[in-house]
Amino acid sequence: MSAAASLAGQQGLWFLSRASGLTLLIACTAVLVLGIAARTGAAPGRLPRFVPAELHRNLALFCVAFLVLHVVTALLDPFVTIGWAATVLPFLSGYRPLAIGLGALAVDLGGAVLLTSLLRGRLGYRRWRAVHWLAYLAWPVAFAHSLTAGGDLHIWWVALVEWGCGAAAATALLARAFHALAHRGSRGSRTRPGNRGLAGGYR
């Protein structure tokens, strides 16, 4: 192999890691938006209710696969020293410890959400839901990681993707907050007749 080709191969891992990271950001943002759509019943018009719920679930599983690619390519990359432990234990990385640490934190949080979701039937609704709230923390942490770890924000379309995802997530989170406020008067998850709120009885 020529020196240029080997250099290209080594650069390739880094490109792959950053590209998969960007894809992952888009996918995770979509997972967040779909999850909020499923919860608040805000799916457009005729769309059956199981669509956002099932898409949310399947896309999340897809994210796991992409996450593996993203992490492995970053670890194998010879130009940066991260170390296997730093993928789950924050701030152990040699390269950009804060940025990578945020990624590790996102992996931990997302991992907890994933694991409890896979075992949902056995854990019961209450315990599953308690852990699932961590997803609202996992996304901002992952977003912060994407802003600090990639180093590509100067590229215009990378910036577009980043801020697009940020805007989409912010909108979805606002909608979720409004939904919670509209239904705060109901006992538990029930609305009383005459108090059906924005989503017309949908809790």
Next chain:
Amino acid sequence: MTRAPAGLARYARAGQPGPPPGRPPAPPALPRLLPAAPSGQPASLAEHLTRYGPRAAVLTERSRVGLLREVQESGLTGRGGAAFPAFVKLSTVAAGRDPVVIANGTEGEPASAKDKVLLTSSPHLVLDGAVLAAELTGARQVIVVAHRDAVAAVSAAAAERGRPGRGRVQITVRAAAGGFVAGEARAVVNWLSRGRPVPTAAYPRLFERGLGGAPTLLHNVETLAHLALIGRYGAAWFRSAGTPAEPGSMLVTVRGAVRVPSVLEVGLGTPLQDILELAGGPSAPVQALLLGGYFGSWARAEEVIGQPFSAAGLAGAGAAPGAGLIAALPADACGLAETARVVRYLADSSAGQCGPCLFGLDAVAGQVEQLARGERDGLPLLRRWLGQVDRRGACAHPDGAVRLVRSALRVFASELDQHDQGWCRGTRPDPVLPVPSRRDR
């Protein structure tokens, strides 16, 4: 000392006079649970022992088995409305480890007063029964959940009995929550453990896993009072009242168009006409009777007045003894309007946990109110909703409301026609059936 609730403090006895003074107490004829003569005060421990003699105590395993057999032979069934065989409950819980006994005197039904009257006139009888149930099942703790009007009387009685020695049954008295559904068995347990008087899925089988995870025996206070007497006098004595299929006596709350609204004790199978006479007789011509409770059924007076007050006697009219409510509707009242008020109360009393009950009963109540106002075209929709609400909740609350409305549609069918034509027979200014105001719910 508390008094029985005003308006229902008087009651009559339906049988021979009590034992002559000075003799050892003989097993009482009617009344059995209630005092022979009302005094407005709860019977003290001394009075209680003079009247009934010492309580049955489970001293050996043999006496325990013997007493359980007496309960089985007596055919005692629950007096809280469900009429479940007491022996089955007792023996099932007795098979568990470290059970708990709960005496349910919540009486969430606003029209019924029997539990309050029982607790404020014969609290020691209820306590005897609860302690006996504990000894029969191996429980060490009894919790009496009493309607707030009766808590003082029961607490005083419990205090009179003194503190139990080591190894004896401990009695705790707690005030019940208010509200119609608060008397449901799981709601009582939920109220005791979490302060929420609503049925919950956390206790699917109370007798296996109830309060604090222990097997829980929950009985209406009247059932326990009967149990106390079966313990003393035996099954044959218990069966000397009532019918062979439905033995024993029962407390009933008679109100509405009667001269003396009262809580009475009658043998099961007593004709309704006689029961109304015991309450002073009708104060006005009676068109219909509400039987059982607000979860029970209406029946036309002529189809039911000669019938025995028992499950068998009332079945033909689609009714049941339930929790012992007998409310007489006078001819100058509007049955639809009364039903509309009660159903609105039932809808507001929903625990709000199950969609079909929360939304469905509200919709049903709205439709019945429309019918009472004379708008008849909502009838098909009402029937549709009744079918959608029935048996779709976690407890029997929606079922009871549906039963009440269906019986009203049958019994007051002519009222519907009259309202359609623009007139109503109801001319009295005051409602007959009591419904707590919104403030008190």
Next chain:
Amino acid sequence: MTAASGRSPHPGRPLIRVDPIACAGRGLCAELLPELITLDDWGFPMIADRGVPPHLAADARATVKACPLLALRLIPGPGPT
């Protein structure tokens, strides 16, 4: 647990039960298994009394799994008498 009393006319077939307290009327179940589940006028599921026929067994399992509140259960039907 929900009423739906009466024995399934096909003993041995599993039954779907909804916990009415957990159910919030999201309606996914009626979309996924319309043959057995319809919604009442307030959006809450009414489940047919009869058991799950074999050709719908997989759909029934998927429906139970898809409930966002885990309010559905699949229970074995009453066995043959």
